[in-house]
Amino acid sequence: MDDAPEVAEPQWLDPDEQQHWYAFAYVLTQLPAALEAQMQRDAGISHFEYVVLSALSMAPERTLRMSEVAQYVGSTLSRLSNVVIRLEKRGWVSRHPDPADGRATLATLTGDGMAKVAIAAPRHVAAVRRLVIDPLTKAQQRQLGAVSQRLLAALNAPCPTEWAPPGAAVPGEHG
Numbered sequence: 001m002d003d004a005p006e007v008a009e010p011q012w013l014d015p016d017e018q019q020h021w022y023a024f025a026y027v028l029t030q031l032p033a034a035l036e037a038q039m040q041r042d043a044g045i046s047h048f049e050y051v052v053l054s055a056l057s058m059a060p061e062r063t064l065r066m067s068e069v070a071q072y073v074g075s076t077l078s079r080l081s082n083v084v085i086r087l088e089k090r091g092w093v094s095r096h097p098d099p100a101d102g103r104a105t106l107a108t109l110t111g112d113g114m115a116k117v118a119i120a121a122p123r124h125v126a127a128v129r130r131l132v133i134d135p136l137t138k139a140q141q142r143q144l145g146a147v148s149q150r151l152l153a154a155l156n157a158p159c160p161t162e163w164a165p166p167g168a169a170v171p172g173e174h175g
Helices: 015-043 047-058 066-073 077-089 111-133 138-154
Strands: 063-065 093-098 101-109
Touching: 015 047, 015 111, 047 063, 047 066, 047 077, 047 093, 047 101, 047 111, 063 066, 066 077, 066 101, 077 093, 101 111
Parallel strands: none
Antiparallel strands: 063 101, 093 101
């Protein structure tokens, strides 16, 4: 007797769906690679490191709980901790216990870290504009936002703009 659950017949993609999926899947590989290359070339840091620094730069007092940073950057705490250790060694981030909850750790962007964001942000925003914003009409940009929100909902992954701490700058100001 086989205890494996029955698998429903797959609902195969029709030719149009397949074409849309392949184009989107290719964007999912090409865009991160292009943004990573730009950040490495122009700022000498990974795109992920930049996103962490940028998230902190937009937070009130440039400080967030590590768990909030992890949510914002779509990372596990473990991966984030490893990156923040590297950023600490460079003097761009400091960590300290949250006085409101000693079990939590706060990450704060230092002055040197803010300077790094200020140097990296203009070229990053130019790359985002060149690769994502400018090729689209305003209507397509709105559609991209709406499609992205729906995909994030299907992934049960809230968009950072939905949970940003009160007083935080709008994500995107630094790219």
